[in-house]
Amino acid sequence: MSQQFDLMVIGGGTGGNGVARMAAAAGWKVASVDCLPFGGTCALRGCDPKKMLIAVTEGVEWTRAMQGKGLEAHVSVQWQDMIAFKRTFTDTMPPRIEKGLEKVGITVLHGSARFTGPDTVKVDGTDYRARHFHIATGARPMTLNIPGEEHLITSTDFLELPDMPRRIAFVGGGFIAMEFAHISKRAGAAEVTVIEMMDRTLGNFDPDLVAMLAEATDELGVDLQTKAKVLEIRRSDETFEVDYETSSGVRAVICDRVVHATGRVPNIDHLNLEAAGVEYSRRGIKVSKYMRTTNPAIFAAGDCADSGPNLTPVSANEGRIAGKNLLAGKDERAVAYPPIPSVVFTLPQVAAVGLSEMAAREKGLEFETHFEKTDGWYSSMRVGARRSGYKVLVEKGTGKILGAHLIGPGAEEQINLLAMAMKAGMTANQIKGLIFAYPSYASDIGSMV
Incomplete structure (x- = not known):
C-alpha cells in the first residue's frame, strides 16, 4: 500500500520549499522530494556559488583598476582555494535545508519522482499518493543536437572544476557564458572564447550597453565570436576542437574544456506528466495565473512552468501564490509581476528593468531616451571604472520610468532602486526630489532620469 500525503512537493529549491513549509504550518501532511541535494540550482549550482567566485575575481579587477593610483600590488587567483571558499556555502546548504524541513514535520525524500496517475507518483520504486502536488523542478541545459555534444561540460561542472583550464570555450553568449568567461580570464585562463550564433551576446539587454561590455570583455582578453554557429566538437586525447561557421567560412578553436552555455529548458521530461493529466509545451508546464495546472490538484512554479521570467525571486513569488491557493482550496490569489530587475554579473555589471527602446516603440509609447x-x-572615476553608463526611458506626459538600463559599478543596486520607483509609479521629477546618502551609487540616480 502506498504512503499517503496531503501534499507532495517535487523539487527542493526556491519554487518548492516555501510551498512545503506553508502547507506544513497549516497542519498538512507534507513530503518533499528531489533527486539532487536540497537547495535548488540557484543556491547550489548557479547564482550564489557563481557570485562567490566573482567576489574573488573582483579583487583582481580592483587591483588592475587602481594600479598607478596609489595601489601597488600583484594578485592572482588560486582556483582550488576559491572553489573551497565556494563550498563553505554550497556544502552546508543541503543539510541545513533538510533539517529545517524535517523540523517542521516535512518528510524529506531522495529520488526521482515520476507520475503514475493523477494522484500517484513513484520515487525510485516506491509508490506514493497525495491529494495535491506542487511541481518546482526548475530547468536543465537544453539539448543542442550537434555532433560531439557529449564532450560539453555544464555550468554545474564548471563550478566544480579541480583546476582552471589554460584554454576554455563557451558555447552560447548569454548570462552563463559572459559571467563565466569573465571569471575564467581573471582566474588565469590563457585563452577564453565565447561562441554566440546571434549578432551579439546578451540579446535581451540594451545593445548600446552590451557594446560597451563587449569592449571591456575584449580588453580583458576574451575572444568574442558572434554570428558564429557551432557545428561540431571533437576530442583528441585531452583537448577539444570546436568547429564553428561564420560569414567568412568555418573556423576552429582548440581548448581544454568546452562549456554548455546556450540556454536552459524546463526540467520536466522525466515526470511523465501525461499520466497526471498535466499539459505542457516547450515553454514548460501550462499554468493559470493562479499557478494551477490542467490537473486542478496539481500546481507548478518557477523555471519548469510557462509563467514568468526564469529568475529565482520570480519562482519564490510564484510558489507563494501557489501555496496560498492550495491552502485556500480555491483560486484566491493571482500572480502579478512587478517590474523585475535583472543583472549580468560581469565586471562591469550590466543591469536592466522594464522596457527596452524597441519594446517601448512597438507598444506605441512616446518617451525620451536619457543615454550617457x-x-x-565621480562614482566611476573613484574606482577606476572605464566602462559605465545608463539609458533610461521616460514617458512623455506622465514622466514615469518605462525602462532603465545600466552598466558599471553599483548597477546591481541602482537597478533595484529604479525597480522600486517604477513599482511605486514615481515620476522622474519625484525621483530627482529624493535625497540619498552622498557620495554613493544611489545618489547618481537622480541625474539619470
Missing part, C-alpha cells in the same frame, strides 16, 4: 556614458562621473 559615465566614465567621467
Whole structure:
C-alpha cells in the first residue's frame, strides 16, 4: 500500500520549499522530494556559488583598476582555494535545508519522482499518493543536437572544476557564458572564447550597453565570436576542437574544456506528466495565473512552468501564490509581476528593468531616451571604472520610468532602486526630489532620469 500525503512537493529549491513549509504550518501532511541535494540550482549550482567566485575575481579587477593610483600590488587567483571558499556555502546548504524541513514535520525524500496517475507518483520504486502536488523542478541545459555534444561540460561542472583550464570555450553568449568567461580570464585562463550564433551576446539587454561590455570583455582578453554557429566538437586525447561557421567560412578553436552555455529548458521530461493529466509545451508546464495546472490538484512554479521570467525571486513569488491557493482550496490569489530587475554579473555589471527602446516603440509609447556614458562621473572615476553608463526611458506626459538600463559599478543596486520607483509609479521629477546618502551609487540616480 502506498504512503499517503496531503501534499507532495517535487523539487527542493526556491519554487518548492516555501510551498512545503506553508502547507506544513497549516497542519498538512507534507513530503518533499528531489533527486539532487536540497537547495535548488540557484543556491547550489548557479547564482550564489557563481557570485562567490566573482567576489574573488573582483579583487583582481580592483587591483588592475587602481594600479598607478596609489595601489601597488600583484594578485592572482588560486582556483582550488576559491572553489573551497565556494563550498563553505554550497556544502552546508543541503543539510541545513533538510533539517529545517524535517523540523517542521516535512518528510524529506531522495529520488526521482515520476507520475503514475493523477494522484500517484513513484520515487525510485516506491509508490506514493497525495491529494495535491506542487511541481518546482526548475530547468536543465537544453539539448543542442550537434555532433560531439557529449564532450560539453555544464555550468554545474564548471563550478566544480579541480583546476582552471589554460584554454576554455563557451558555447552560447548569454548570462552563463559572459559571467563565466569573465571569471575564467581573471582566474588565469590563457585563452577564453565565447561562441554566440546571434549578432551579439546578451540579446535581451540594451545593445548600446552590451557594446560597451563587449569592449571591456575584449580588453580583458576574451575572444568574442558572434554570428558564429557551432557545428561540431571533437576530442583528441585531452583537448577539444570546436568547429564553428561564420560569414567568412568555418573556423576552429582548440581548448581544454568546452562549456554548455546556450540556454536552459524546463526540467520536466522525466515526470511523465501525461499520466497526471498535466499539459505542457516547450515553454514548460501550462499554468493559470493562479499557478494551477490542467490537473486542478496539481500546481507548478518557477523555471519548469510557462509563467514568468526564469529568475529565482520570480519562482519564490510564484510558489507563494501557489501555496496560498492550495491552502485556500480555491483560486484566491493571482500572480502579478512587478517590474523585475535583472543583472549580468560581469565586471562591469550590466543591469536592466522594464522596457527596452524597441519594446517601448512597438507598444506605441512616446518617451525620451536619457543615454550617457559615465566614465567621467565621480562614482566611476573613484574606482577606476572605464566602462559605465545608463539609458533610461521616460514617458512623455506622465514622466514615469518605462525602462532603465545600466552598466558599471553599483548597477546591481541602482537597478533595484529604479525597480522600486517604477513599482511605486514615481515620476522622474519625484525621483530627482529624493535625497540619498552622498557620495554613493544611489545618489547618481537622480541625474539619470
